[in-house]
Amino acid sequence: MDAIHIPQLEKARQQTESIQINECLNDLESLMPVKGQLKVVHQGTYLQVSAQVETIVTLTCDRCLQQYNYRLAADVSEMLWFEATDAVDLETEVTLDGPVETISPQGYFEPDDWIYQQLCLQWPQCQICRQDCQGMDQELMTTGGQGSDQRWAALAALKESLADSQ
Ligand SMILES: [Zn+2]
Known part of the structure; x- marks a missing residue:
């Protein structure tokens, strides 16, 4: 997936980029490509990112230790705030390492990374192959x-x- 250049997105029609996704992510071991859609909208002071994606991954059951296939899906929407435009020094970036996601308004949005993160958040904490295992x-x-x-x-x-x- 190509990175989205944010200044370019601002000039795009309706400041919106919609992407159909059908590919394997480097960091995610999945049985099939990640499929779905991603929408990125430039909202002036923040980036509105939303996606509906899914794939199948192989997990190991916590109870019986058998491997099984699991549908990993994410239906999410997130606001990525733009950093203050002028003179963003390194120090500011360090302190921004908090719960609020920020992004440089002159930089790129990386769809792969973001989708990977969203899917990881959906990873089941309790891995059970079936309900009556x-x-x-x-x-x-x-x-x-x-x-x-x-x-x-x-x-x-x-x-x-x-x-x-x-
Ligand atoms: Zn099991």
């Missing part, structure tokens, strides 16, 4: 592994000792 325990019980027997025995013993102490 029983994890590894299920397998141990059905195959009658000794490990599970010992655990059940330990549980029974615990219950007994609790009953005794009452």
Whole structure:
């Protein structure tokens, strides 16, 4: 994806650039290209960026450790404020490293980076292959592994000792 030159965007028709996205991002390992659309609007004092994108990634289930495919999607809109136009020195840039996203009005907007960030924010914290995933325990019980027997025995013993102490 080409970077968008912001001064050029300001001169564009309706100060708007709409991009159809259908490509793989360098930093994102996905099974298929990231697809969707991106819209960037120059609003005078800020850049209004919105996108609806999706792709498929392979995750590892936290419960059963099997790999599974996951639809990673983002439907987001963000305002990127322009830095003060005159004499933006390095010091200012450091202090701007806060929650407010800023961008140079003379610089470029990088669609790839931004979309990558948005997709990363949508990454599931809890990775479970399916809702009724029983994890590894299920397998141990059905195959009658000794490990599970010992655990059940330990549980029974615990219950007994609790009953005794009452
Ligand atoms: Zn699972």
